[in-house]
Amino acid sequence: MTTHPLRIGSGAGYAGDRWEPALELIEKGEIDFICFECLAERTIAREALSRRNRQSEGYNPLLAERIRSVLPAARKHGVRIISNMGAANPEAAAEAVVEIARAAGLAGTKVAALLGDDVLNWVLAHPEEHFLETGEPIESVHSDIVSANAYLGADAIGQAIETGAHVIVTGRVADPSLFLAPVLATYRWSENDPRLGQGTVMGHLLECAGQITGGYFADPGKKDVPEPWALGFPFADVWEDGRVRIGKVA
Known part of the structure; x- marks a missing residue:
């Protein structure tokens, strides 16, 4: 059993979320993976309409700007990226990431698109x-x-992780599976392992991003959170025995 935990960062909690906290996690959080949860029923329908009008579109409209902001640091620090920003067109999203990596001079960047949803x-x-x-x-x-x-799960994302991809873009997957997949790929938990419950709860917490680091706590006038617009995002340390610890960059 490993004693050093796997550390997974939360890079976004919705389609239009800030990416400065993600960059902070990558540069200072000593994380292994960072996951951007950017998809909902409304947004996948919106992107499906976008793809209907233009086949090269259909993914999160902020993907390019977000990836340009975080990919160089992620490659520098060895952090792998997983996101459902592929929305209704994961293949086009992956191609966009490849072009961004090429333009940034990040040779050897491997990008995977998860299909089937x-x-x-x-x-x-x-x-x-x-x-x-x-x-x-x-x-x-x-x-x-x-x-x-159809919602895909952590097992499908795990197959993409096994390819060694630095960036994985998906369409519709269960939100917590973005965060659970690195755990399964690292610790090889079976599909009947009770620790999956602990890992799934961890994923549900991290998918909420800033809500876990002060957003839900804040109640102006009663429980004030300083500068709520600048909340950092959480990471989770996950041990092989299923223990989870939530934290953030100090």
Whole structure:
């Protein structure tokens, strides 16, 4: 059993989040991975519409600016990046990251795109299927469907980690799986291991980014948090036995 924990940083909690805290974690947090959670039902639908209008789009519109800001430091400090900024077009997102790395002179940067979540074509091809919530057939809203996605998990992201990629971009995955995947890849927990519960809770906490480092605590006038607009983001130390410790850069 290893005694040195795996350290995973939270780089974003929503699509438009700040990236200065992520850069701070990369440069000063001594982290192994940093994960940017930037996707929700609304944003993946928005990016699906964007891709419909232009095939080279469909990923997080801030991806380029965010990656330009953090990739050089991540490569310098040996920090690997995982993000669902691929949204409705992970392949195009990965290509954009490759171009950014090339322009920055970061030779040898490996980028992986995780595919398989987009099930829109299957849904459109089966209008006779019914919605579980209402019992109505898909054909009742067939012309209004913008996107359909199946949540991938930490096991799928783990396969991308195994390739040695420095940057991994995904489409729709379960939010905590972004953070759980490095743990599974490092400690080789099985799919029935009870420690998965602890790792999943860790992922749910980190996906909230600044909410964990003062955002949820703040209650102006009762529990004031100085400069809430400048909150640092958290990291988690995860040990092989399932222990987790949440912290932030001092």
